[in-house]
Amino acid sequence: MIYENLPDARGHFGLYGGRFVAETLMLPLQQLEQAYNALKNDAAFRAELDRDLALYVGRPSPLYPAERLTRKWGGAQVFLKREDLNHTGAHKINNTVGQALLAKHLGKTRIIAETGAGQHGVASATIAARLGLKCVVYMGAEDVQRQSPNVYRMKLLGAEVVPVHSGTKTLKDAMNEALRDWVTNVDDTFYVIGTVAGPHPYPMLVRDFNSVVGREVVTQSQEMLGCQPDALVACVGGGSNAIGLFYPFIGNDAVKMYGVEAGGDGIETGRHAAPLSAGHPGVLHGNRTYIMADANGQISATHSISAGLDYPGVGPEHAWLKDIGRVTYVSVTDDEALAAFHELTRVEGIIPALEPAHALAYAKKLAPQMQREQILVVNLSGRGDKDIFTIAKREGTELM
Amino acid sequence: MKRIETVFAALKARGRKALIPYITAGDPHPDHTVGLMHALVAGGADIIELGVPFSDPMADGPTIQLACERALVHGTSLWQVVDMVAEFRRSDARTPVVLMGYLNPIEARGLEAFAAYAQKAGVDGVLIVDVSVEEAPEIAPRLRAHGLDCIFLLAPTSSAARIGAIAHEASGYLYYVSLKGVTGAATLDVASVAAKLDQIRAQTALPVAVGFGIRDAASAAQVARIADGVVVGSALVAQIQKHQNEPQKLPDLLTRQLGEMRAAIDFATSPVMTR
Ligand SMILES: Cc1ncc(COP(=O)(O)O)c(C=O)c1O
Numbered sequence: 245m246i247y248e249n250l251p252d253a254r255g256h257f258g259l260y261g262g263r264f265v266a267e268t269l270m271l272p273l274q275q276l277e278q279a280y281n282a283l284k285n286d287a288a289f290r291a292e293l294d295r296d297l298a299l300y301v302g303r304p305s306p307l308y309p310a311e312r313l314t315r316k317w318g319g320a321q322v323f324l325k326r327e328d329l330n331h332t333g334a335h336k337i338n339n340t341v342g343q344a345l346l347a348k349h350l351g352k353t354r355i356i357a358e359t360g361a362g363q364h365g366v367a368s369a370t371i372a373a374r375l376g377l378k379c380v381v382y383m384g385a386e387d388v389q390r391q392s393p394n395v396y397r398m399k400l401l402g403a404e405v406v407p408v409h410s411g412t413k414t415l416k417d418a419m420n421e422a423l424r425d426w427v428t429n430v431d432d433t434f435y436v437i438g439t440v441a442g443p444h445p446y447p448m449l450v451r452d453f454n455s456v457v458g459r460e461v462v463t464q465s466q467e468m469l470g471c472q473p474d475a476l477v478a479c480v481g482g483g484s485n486a487i488g489l490f491y492p493f494i495g496n497d498a499v500k501m502y503g504v505e506a507g508g509d510g511i512e513t514g515r516h517a518a519p520l521s522a523g524h525p526g527v528l529h530g531n532r533t534y535i536m537a538d539a540n541g542q543i544s545a546t547h548s549i550s551a552g553l554d555y556p557g558v559g560p561e562h563a564w565l566k567d568i569g570r571v572t573y574v575s576v577t578d579d580e581a582l583a584a585f586h587e588l589t590r591v592e593g594i595i596p597a598l599e600p601a602h603a604l605a606y607a608k609k610l611a612p613q614m615q616r617e618q619i620l621v622v623n624l625s626g627r628g629d630k631d632i633f634t635i636a637k638r639e640g641t642e643l644m
Numbered sequence: 645m646k647r648i649e650t651v652f653a654a655l656k657a658r659g660r661k662a663l664i665p666y667i668t669a670g671d672p673h674p675d676h677t678v679g680l681m682h683a684l685v686a687g688g689a690d691i692i693e694l695g696v697p698f699s700d701p702m703a704d705g706p707t708i709q710l711a712c713e714r715a716l717v718h719g720t721s722l723w724q725v726v727d728m729v730a731e732f733r734r735s736d737a738r739t740p741v742v743l744m745g746y747l748n749p750i751e752a753r754g755l756e757a758f759a760a761y762a763q764k765a766g767v768d769g770v771l772i773v774d775v776s777v778e779e780a781p782e783i784a785p786r787l788r789a790h791g792l793d794c795i796f797l798l799a800p801t802s803s804a805a806r807i808g809a810i811a812h813e814a815s816g817y818l819y820y821v822s823l824k825g826v827t828g829a830a831t832l833d834v835a836s837v838a839a840k841l842d843q844i845r846a847q848t849a850l851p852v853a854v855g856f857g858i859r860d861a862a863s864a865a866q867v868a869r870i871a872d873g874v875v876v877g878s879a880l881v882a883q884i885q886k887h888q889n890e891p892q893k894l895p896d897l898l899t900r901q902l903g904e905m906r907a908a909i910d911f912a913t914s915p916v917m918t919r
Contacts, residue, residue: 540721
C-alpha cells in the first residue's frame with residue numbers, strides 16, 4: 245500500500261491533528277512551522293543536530309539481541325532498541341535536543357515544558373543547561389509528589405519546577421499550564437512539547453526528531469541480520485517513542501507494528517489510560533485525536549502505574565494509523581507491566597522504565613506466536629531508575 | 645434582524661457602547677445561573693456571554709479555571725447550559741446570549757444536535773475558543789445554518805491576512821483579546837489596543853468588542869472610548885468566587901458591580917465627553 249506523506253499542509257493526519265488553539269497562539273505556531281520547514285533540510289542545522297545526537301546523547305543506541313529472553317519466551321528472536329542508554333536515560337532527549345536547537349535558531353531565550361514522570365522535564369532542563377537557556381517546567385502537583393527524584397534533578401540542572409494544582413493535577417493539567425505560559429510569553433519563549441501531541445506542527449516535528457530511532461533500526465537490522473524486522477512493539481503514552489520507531493517502517497507492509505497502551509487496572513474497570521483502545525475521537529490540547537472523556541465531553545481522569553503513560557490523549561498520527569489499520573493498538577495492565585519489569589531485570593540485567601515494561605509485557609505474548617527465524621524489535625524507551633521508588637512502594641518494600 | 649445585530653445597531657444609533665459580561669454557567673451552582681443572568685441585565689448588560697464549563701480550559705486564567713471546577717462539581721453539562729438559556733428567555737426575549745467554551749463538550753454531543761438545541765432555546769451566538777479560522781470551515785457553517793452567529797477571537801498576534809480571514813468567517817461581532825495572555829491577566833495597554841482596532845476596522849464593518857484585562861469601571865471606560873463593546877469576565881467571576889457560600893447575595897452584588905461599569909462607560913462615551 246502507498247501511504248500519503250502526512251500531515252497535510254493544515255497539519256491533518258486524515259481526520260486528526262490540526263490546530264485547535266486560541267487565536268493568540270496561531271502566529272507563533274506558524275512561525276515555528278516556517279522555521280522548522282526551512283531548517284530541517286538545512287545542511288548546517290542537520291550537521292549540528294547529528295553532532296549533538298552523537299556526542300551529547302550518545303547515539304546510535306545499540307540494537308541488543310536479548311538472547312536469554314528469547315529462549316525463555318520461545319518464538320521470535322527478541323531485540324531491544326536501547327533508548328535507555330541515551331543521556332538522561334530515555335528517548336525524550338532526541339526530541340529536546342532538536343527543539344532546543346530550533347529555539348536557539350529562533351532567538352528564544354526561555355524554554356518551557358510540561359512533564360508527567362519528569363523524564364521530559366529532565367531532558368528539557370538538561371539541554372537548557374547546556375545551551376544556557378532559562379527553563380521552566382510545569383508538572384502536576386500529584387506528579388511532583390510521586391516523582392520527587394526527578395524534581396530534584398531538574399532543580400539541580402537549574403530549571404524552575406512549577407507544580408500545577410488545577411484539574412486532576414497531572415500531565416494533562418501541566419500541558420494546559422504550559423500552553424497558558426506560552427500564550428503569555430510568546431515573544432521570548434519556546435514551548436518544548438514532550439510528545440507527538442499538541443497543535444500542528446508539534447506532532448510532526450516531535451516525530452521527525454524521534455525517527456532517528458527507527459532509522460537506526462533499519463540500518464542496524466540490515467547490518468546485523470541482513471534483513472528487516474518482522475514486528476515492532478512500543479509503548480504509547482503520547483506516542484513519541486512509538487512513532488519514532490514506526491515511522492521509517494510505515495511504507496514497508498511486511499513489518500507488523502504494535503502500540504501498547506496503559507491498561508491500568510484493566511480496560512473493563514474504566515481505570516486506565518488507553519484512549520486508542522477504549523476512547524473515541526475528540527479535541528484536546530490543540531489537536532483532534534482519540535481521547536478519554538465522559539459523555540459530556542469532559543476529559544477523564546486516567547490511571548496507570550506509569551506516570552509517563554498517564555495521559556488521556558494520544559498523538560493524532562496514531563489515531564490515523566489506527567483507523568487505517570496500519571498499526572495494531574493493544575493494552576496491558578499495571579500488573580502485567582510490573583511482571584515484565586521484573587522479568588527483564590532478572591533475565592537480561594536491564595532495569596527498564598515502567599513505560600517500556602508495557603511494551604515488553606505485550607512482546608511476551610506476541611513472541612511465542614511468531615516463528616523462530618522471525619525478528620521482533622521492542623523499543624526500550626527508557627531506564628527504570630526513576631521508577632524504583634514507585635515499585636518498592638507498590639510492593640511494600642521499605643527503602644532506607 | 646438577529647438579536648446581536650439589533651443590539652449593536654441600536655447602541656450605535658444612540659452613540660453607546662455594548663457592555664458584555666461573562667459568567668461561567670453553573671457557578672457557584674446551576675440553580676443560580678439564570679438569576680445571575682437577569683441580575684447582569686439589571687446592571688446594564690447588552691449581551692451576555694455564558695461560559696460552558698470545561699475540564700481543560702487552556703485559554704483561561706486561574707479565576708475562570710476555578711469557576712469551571714465549581715460548575716463541574718455539580719455536573720453542569722452543555723445541555724443544562726442550553727436549558728438555562730431557554731429558561732432565561734422566558735422572561736427576557738431581548739438580551740442576546742452567546743455561549744463561550746471549548747470544542748470538545750460540543751462535539752461530544754454532536755455539532756448538529758447542539759446547534760438545533762441551542763437555536764430552539766434562544767441562543768444567539770457561539771464562541772468556541774479553540775476553533776481557529778483554519779478549522780472553522782467544518783464547524784462554523786453548521787452553526788450558522790441554525791441561525792447562530794459565530795464569534796471569533798482576534799489577538800495582538802493576528803496578522804492582517806488573518807484578520808481578513810477571520811472577519812470573513814465571523815458574524816455578530818469580533819472579540820479582540822487585548823493582550824497576550826489568558827483571561828484575568830492584569831495588563832491593559834490602551835494605546836496598543838487602539839492601534840490594533842484601527843487595523844481591524846480597516847478590514848471589517850463588524851462591531852469589535854474588547855476583552856481580557858478589563859477589571860473595573862476605569863478600565864471599562866478607557867476601552868469603551870475606542871471599542872464597540874467591552875467584555876468583562878474574570879472581575880465578575882472573582883466576585884462569584886468570593887461569595888460562593890452566600891449565593892443569595894450575588895444577584896445584587898453583580899448588578900451593582902456591573903452597574904458601576906455601565907455608568908463609567910456611558911459617561912466616558914456621552915456626547916459631552918467625546919466632543
Ligand atoms: C521512558 C519513557 N517511555 C515512554 C514514555 C511515554 O511517552 P511517549 O508515548 O511519547 O513515548 C515516557 C514518558 O514520560 C517515558 O519516560
